[in-house]
Amino acid sequence: MGALKSLKQEYAIIDSIFLQFCASHGIFSVEDFLVHDVYMLVASTEQLANSDRLKQGINQILSIIETYHQPWMNGLVLLExxxxxxxxxxxxxxxxxxxxxxxxxxxxxxxxxxxxxxxxxxxxxxxxxxxxxxxxxxxxxxxxxxxxxxxxxxxxxxxxxxxxxxxxxxxxxxxxxxxxxxxxxxxxxxxxxxxxxxxxxxxxxxxxxxxxxxxxxxxxxxxxxxxxxxxxxxxxxxxxxxxxxxxxxxxxxxx
Known part of the structure; x- marks a missing residue:
């Protein structure tokens, strides 16, 4: 799924502030995001001024993961x-x-x-x-x-x-x-x-x-x-x- 910064252009909510927040928790890729305890990540936003926006960014990543699937392949290639x-x-x-x-x-x-x-x-x-x-x-x-x-x-x-x-x-x-x-x-x-x-x-x-x-x-x-x-x-x-x-x-x- 790749680096989080690769999603920046497509999703406005995933901006440099959100990427900085993730980096402070050692999260640089979608894989890092998944192996992190997201409940703890959400809790860590509570004391921050931009808490709501960061939570929206977290939900956006979760939505991307949920809808992600492997690209379709030619059926003959799969059969072979x-x-x-x-x-x-x-x-x-x-x-x-x-x-x-x-x-x-x-x-x-x-x-x-x-x-x-x-x-x-x-x-x-x-x-x-x-x-x-x-x-x-x-x-x-x-x-x-x-x-x-x-x-x-x-x-x-x-x-x-x-x-x-x-x-x-x-x-x-x-x-x-x-x-x-x-x-x-x-x-x-x-x-x-x-x-x-x-x-x-x-x-x-x-x-x-x-x-x-x-x-x-x-x-x-x-x-x-x-x-x-x-x-x-x-x-x-x-x-x-x-x-x-x-x-x-x-x-x-x-x-």
């Missing part, structure tokens, strides 16, 4: 990209692979839905273990402190079916391929996703095959409700970022 570059990652479970028509699709966001304690996290462990063992890097974003290395060890041991003397090597490789981040609010989630975006852009050989967010609802639910434009804008931004990472870098994403 899908057929040539996007593949399926096996989940390690034949029933899941059949259900998902081959496995977890690269370039797609797959949403796993179910009531509390129905086993969603265990399914995520299964996906992560198989991909980390056989295919490459996994980024596991843990919002509920539920990541269990012990459970992962059990799954890897079960999937590998190797002789006991080989299991340790396979387990170490699988666990080395899993990058786990604790994300306890939507700002931490956005921050980690932006870090991954920069890593994927700048590091050759940095290969992530799967991103798991367990669970996204616990991060999104607290910021929604009523006419909360900020919460909706944050939700849109998370969805856009996940889809962008999936499509641009041929990553399978599970939430």
């Amino acid at each position: 990209d899908r057929e040539q570059n996007k593949h399926c990652l096996s989940t390690g479970c034949e029933s899941f692979d059949m259900l998902l028509q081959g496995g977890l699709h690269e370039g797609h966001v797959t949403e796993l839905v179910g009531p509390s304690s129905s086993g969603k996290t265990q399914v995520c462990f299964q996906f992560a273990s198989n991909v980390a063992m056989k295919l490459g890097g996994v980024v596991f974003l843990d919002s509920g402190n539920s990541f269990s290395p012990t459970r992962m060890q059990q799954i890897v041991t079960h999937i590998s079916g190797s002789a006991e003397n080989k299991i340790n090597g396979i387990l170490q490789q699988a666990m080395r391929n899993i990058e786990c981040h604790a994300v306890f609010d939507v700002y931490a989630l956005l921050n980690v996703l932006h870090q991954q975006k920069l890593k994927l852009k700048s590091q050759t050989g940095y290969q992530v095959r799967l991103i798991i967010v367990d669970s996204i609802s616990s991060l999104i639910a607290p910021i929604l409700g009523g006419s909360n434009a900020h919460g909706h804008a944050l939700m849109v931004s998370v969805g856009y970022l996940l889809k962008e990472l999936a499509d641009r870098h041929n990553i399978a994403v599970v939430v």
